[in-house]
Amino acid sequence: MPRNGRRQAILDAAVGLFSDRGYHGTSVRDIAQETGMLSGSLYAHIASKEDLLHEIVTRAAGQFLAGVEPVARAELPPEEKLRRALRAHVRVVAGSIDEARVFLHEWRALSGARLEEVRALRERYERLWAGIVDEGVSAGA
Numbered sequence: 001m002p003r004n005g006r007r008q009a010i011l012d013a014a015v016g017l018f019s020d021r022g023y024h025g026t027s028v029r030d031i032a033q034e035t036g037m038l039s040g041s042l043y044a045h046i047a048s049k050e051d052l053l054h055e056i057v058t059r060a061a062g063q064f065l066a067g068v069e070p071v072a073r074a075e076l077p078p079e080e081k082l083r084r085a086l087r088a089h090v091r092v093v094a095g096s097i098d099e100a101r102v103f104l105h106e107w108r109a110l111s112g113a114r115l116e117e118v119r120a121l122r123e124r125y126e127r128l129w130a131g132i133v134d135e136g137v138s139a140g141a
Contacts, residue, residue: 007045009035014052019098023053023109053106054114060103061121063092065128072128078136085132 013034017026028049032039046052067088071081093100107118 006035010037010042010045011052011055014049015056015098015102018053018056018106019101023049023102023106050110050114053102054110054118056099056102057107057110057118058121060092060096060099061118061125063096063099064089064103064125065121067092068125068128072132078132078139081132082136085129 010031013031014026017030017034021030026049028042029039031049031052032042035042068085071084071088074081074084076084107122108115110118
């Protein structure tokens with residue numbers, strides 16, 4: 001399998017395992033076994049288990065933001081913004097339930113600068129929602 005294909009298989013395995021068992025409940029050995037590799041061989045493709053979590057969480061954050069940011073910026077009535085933002089959020093969850101679950105529940109397992117980066121992405125997402133709701137409240141909707 002090409003290197004990029006192997007890395008994607010590792011990421012896919014990590015997403016499924018982190019979603020089902022949680023980050024702390026998943027070992028590198030579990031990920032290696034899921035991909036048909038030896039644990040030591042896995043490190044030829046990743047630096048750490050936390051690298052995988054970080055990549056999964058930031059990708060998911062990007063999907064959520066990409067769905068809601070254009071809606072939040074759009075010139076639409078507040079009720080329509082809320083409808084469209086909800087649809088965008090549900091579309092991301094429905095399209096990648098495991099990634100969404102990892103984003104929503106496992107991000108706190110990150111450490112240091114990675115934790116702060118993801119916290120900032122989550123806060124940015126929450127501010128979009130707060131803005132949409134505030135617009136509706138201000139309009140009396």
